[in-house]
Amino acid sequence: MDAIKVSGVSKSFGDVEALKKVVLSIPQGGIYALLGPNGAGKTTLIKIMTTLLKPDSGSVKVGGLDVVSQAVQVRKIIGFAGQFAAIDDHLTGRENLEMVGRLYHLGRRKARLRADEILRQLDLAGAADRTGRTYSGGMRRRLDLGASFITSPSILFLDEPTTGLDPRGRADLWDVIRELVVGGTTLLLTTQNLEEAEELAKQIAIIDRGRLIAEGTASELKERIGGSILEFRVQSGEQLERARDATRDLFSGNQAIDPQLGRISGSVASSTDALAQLVRRLDASGINIADIHLRRPTLNEVFLALTGRESE
Amino acid sequence: MLDWNSLVNGITDVLMLTSRNLKRYVRIPQLLVFSSIQPVMFLLLFNYVFGGAIRVSTGSHSYIEFLLPGILMQVAMFGSTATSVGLADDLSKGMVDRFRSLPIARSAVLAGRTTADLLRNFFVVVLMVVVGMVLGFRFQGGFFHALAALALVLLFAYSFSWISATIGLHVRDPETVQIASFIWIFPLVFASGAFVPVATMPSWLQDFAANQPVTVTVDALRSLMISGQTYHVGRALLWMAGILVVFIFLAVRAYKRIS
Ligand SMILES: Nc1ncnc2c1ncn2[C@@H]1O[C@H](COP(=O)(O)OP(=O)(O)O)[C@@H](O)[C@H]1O
């Protein structure tokens, strides 16, 4: 049985179609990433899965339970951390966790025990008795995450868990997230960041303007995008057009041209081959290269490759 | 569906949320201090500034006797804005989304919020009565009528908390909701018999002022506190029952429709 099954879900807010007939199956266990730019519909989908919103049409099963007709049972088996850290500024870290534990009806002692365990696990034990308002952004995120798994739920939903964190805080949180699924938990997270999805998730679904546009493992998706991005700059602007024509067939898709910077870029299937060939061709045409490098595609380029347009 | 277990869970949920809402007064004691100073200041200002000028034609002996029930009503009304501000705050910070993802009743968050506000109002009302007595107020209707009066004003505050909750759930922004609250609260408090007899108002206003809930309830309070009678109490209870039925329904519905 799939942990989560989304069948033809649509949702509109007035004129805005936030989700259009989304179909998605998420297997049990491991991390699944829902990747998409701001406004793609990630939060809307996660809110439908966590019973916070009702779909206009279609259905969603979480752990085999229908999110509309069996919402109460669904809430008992899931954990949810929203896009903004929901912690009470006037409660201490421990009180925040205990309150959520009590609202899951863990009982006073069990809630206390779990709160202390989680504070240690998240490296917040030293701040356990400080109020939420004294917590840094990264600490708030971690505490909020802790509240979502206080009952060790079998299915966990995290909406943009690392947005707004510095690289260090992001890496710390990644470690925590990886640890969470060791015991067999299914974890669905949303992100705007391709690197994060690759780093964490077994399976990735890309969502754009309310539609699911691609799904697969990171390497499957990268193949569709076309491996790496080869990018170079020419020394003078007049050479740009010639450079474009001379290298056109080296790229697997369209070349992106930035006349202002004198820059050409595009995805290449076999990166080292393409790099060597490119240098030879430009040299033979007498074009001077100012700068050349290979790099990973950005989310923008994934979009360009999949949708033929830039993401906003 | 309603078994013993879920009943106990339901009650603990409301208690947990109530204590969570009250903790902010423990953690920021200044909040309670200043929110108590404000009504005390009103009482002193009204008593000493207007007290000399307003010749009350209600048969009361002194202005404080007329004033205290009115001030209690004002405290209850102003205090009810805390409900909407608190809810709007929880909504804007994502707390409500977290609560809605938990296996608790849809009404628990609202019940926890209004109960916390009821307890805070209890504290402020008692404080006002004490200050009023220092200024010369005496309950002339006896102990039980005094208790009944306090219960009535708290029930009034509780009903208005639900109006406030409904507004908070619709407006959602804490600052806007604060401003929006005073638009409906000021006319109700001042176009009433709380501070001046309704008979002194222009006749077009009297029809509204004489029958609106603040006047009816303040008249009931005066009857209980000063003459030990129960005039207007029935009408006041009718108003509150009506407000509770309508606004609990509206607030819970708005809560369910949050997106
Ligand atoms: N409550 C709402 N009312 C109106 N429009 C909304 C609401 N929630 C989301 N939207 C719109 O739906 C679209 C998808 O939003 P969202 O699911 O929040 O995207 P994401 O989380 O991927 O950034 C956006 O265009 C957004 O403006």
Ligand SMILES: [Mg+2]
């Ligand atoms: Mg979002």
